[in-house]
Every structure is written in structure tokens, then in C-alpha cells.
Amino acid sequence: MRSVKMNELAWTSIEEVAGQEVHTVIIPIGATEQHGPHLPVGTDSMIGEEISTRVANRLGDTLVAPPIQVGCSPSHSDYPGTISISSDVLKGLIDDYLDSLDGHGFQFAVLLPSHGGNFPPVETAAAELAPKYSELSLIPIVDLNRFTELINQGLEEAGLEYQEPVIHGGGTETAMMMAIEPSRVRNSELRPGNEGLKSRSAVLNLGFQSVTDAGVLGDPTVATPEIGEHIITSLVDGYTAMIEHERTRLRNW
């Protein structure tokens, strides 16, 4: 079977399918930021690429662009290894991706952020950029409440009563990483973090360290690979349906 990852294809293979059997390209928008002592700084990027790849395989007519691996993570900048870019730079990157791909045969470009801090800047960028491309229609997946809902549905389907009001390095992301990249989870470092953010202003003004020293919200000790599979499946089901719905709306306009 052909790979859905654009990076793994020759330009001739892309030319052959784009506009024929492939109509959509997904751009995963991740982050490089601390996720506690037990998860790698690339956690959001790895999760976003995995979800995008599974959604593309499910849709069958979709490719995945090389992920944007950095995002807006200013409140984590005190933690070594966090790399944060401004919302202007993120918008510029998205614009250059879309400018490059516009005219290559794709009809739809899905913007798929997997880091909470990227949802608002991606939404703003999409609203400003959407009118400018000649062939591409944008489908931004930027409903943070829906993202949280789908995650909590996955936890429920896994039989857990556990939920996370704010997701960062706790049971949810740890479980997903156990399912995707188990060798990247340091099991000896799993320790419960604080529950929830308590003060958004404190995070904004003083950084993430002011609410959690280790950089963890929620309880990573509840995580298992099976729970991770349930959460990923819920996100993939939900996102596939959303993209199909939006494409139908755009096609029938």
C-alpha cells in the first residue's frame, strides 16, 4: 500500500495521485515543549502525526504533509528543551506550506493542531489566510472543547472514570505515547502532577512552573497502552467524521 506520508513519496507519485485519487492534505501542527520528566519534548508532535496518519489512512484519499514540529509554547520556556515560536511565525509557516501546495492538485488542506496552545493562533491564521489560495480550501480543526470531549470519550470507552480538565503530561498524553512510542515513555519517572491549572493568569504571567514544578497536570500513573489506543481511536473517529462533513459542505456549496 502507498504511504500516506508525503515525505516518503517521490514527486512523481504525488503528481500521479493529487487531484485524482487524493484530494486532501493534512498539515499536523505539533510543538516542542516539556511534558514532565517521563515524556519527550516532542510528545505533541508525535501524537499529532500519528493521529493525522491514521485519519489519512481511514479517509483513503488523503496525504499527510511533513509535520510542523514547533508551536506556541511561551509558558514552558523555562524548561530546557522547549522551543517556542511566535504566532506570527506559525502563521507564516502555515502560509508558506499552503502557498507551496496550492496548485499541486489538492482541493482541501486540513490544519490539525495537537497542542492546546496552537489552537487559537491556528484559528486566527486560518481565518486570515483562507481567502488567498486559488485551489485550496482550508479545514481548520480548532475546536479545543471538541478535542477534550473526544479524549474524555476515549477514557470512558476504556472504562475509566478519570478525566483531565487540562491536558498536559498526565494520564491522557502518557497513555497515547505508551500506545504510539512506548520506548519513549520513562516508566520510572511516572508521578502524579497537579490536577488542573488552578490559575490561567499565573501560567500566563509566571509560566507553567508556577503551577507545577515537574511540568505535569493530571496523573500519568493511570496510563496504559490500551487506554491510549481508546483515546487515539476516539480522536481518529471524531476527526475523520469532521473532515468528511466539512468536505461535503464545501463540495456542495
Ligand SMILES: [Zn+2]
Ligand atoms: Zn501535549
